[in-house]
Amino acid sequence: MRIAAGVLLMWAAACGGAPAPRAHTITIVDATRFSPATLDVAVGDTVTWVNQDVVPHTATSTTGGFDSGRIDPEQSWTYTVAKAGELAYVCTYHPTMKGTLRVK
Amino acid sequence: MRGISVLAVAAGLLAGPAAPAAAQAVTDAQIAAIVVAANQVDIDAGKLAAARASNPEVKKFGEQMVTDHSSVNKSAAALVNKLKVTPEENPTSRSLKEGGEKNLARLKTLSGAAFDKAYIDHEVEYHQQVLDALDKTLIPGASNDELKALLVKVKPAFVAHLEHARHIQSSLGNGQ
16 A cells, blocks of 8 residues: 555656655754754655754654654754644754744 | 962852953863863752652753763763863862752752752753853863864753753742
């Protein structure tokens, strides 16, 4: 079933029905923000959070869509966007760090 | 001369932001010892809070301090190792440790809401003092570029901790 959906997705992409999935990067430079804080993505795209800070962080959807768990310094975590909508997320360790994925 | 400057740093740390700007004649080896001591003090207090706090926010904050300051110390240790600097104890690092021990001794006599308040009040004060030391002494005093860069990089986490601690402090003050 999943394979069929994947084939369908590739077929749609090949026919120009949908653009090919893109890879995005969000950088965590310090404990104050995600950069960029707001990112426009499409279903099927990948988003990689790269932690360049000296302390661990998370990227955790506030509505339960995704949760990176702990991302240690110099580590990263990749999420394949699964559904459309505005996905707000925070770092659960530093709740003042907020971000949004705007999924088309 | 160096002794006097380091004492001034110690005075700055103890007296907080109101103290006159300290002189900058600390060596990288002394800065390394100060960084390690500053983090260790907050790790120890955080461990106690994680075990003893009654308010869940305070408990979580304590756990957070253990995580973040351990991580900073790991980065600091890696850099110190790479630069082949041997941390050199000095009045500031010693006063930080003594202050930390006094704080722990006091916290251990408290429980419940009194513990939570005393811990958070001290965290606010402590992070203010460390930020002040970073700005006035440690960052300007670091001669190695990588050490300076690490100190600059660490600062936003300390700012976030201070804001977080203040937020908890105000919620505790509202009769929770």
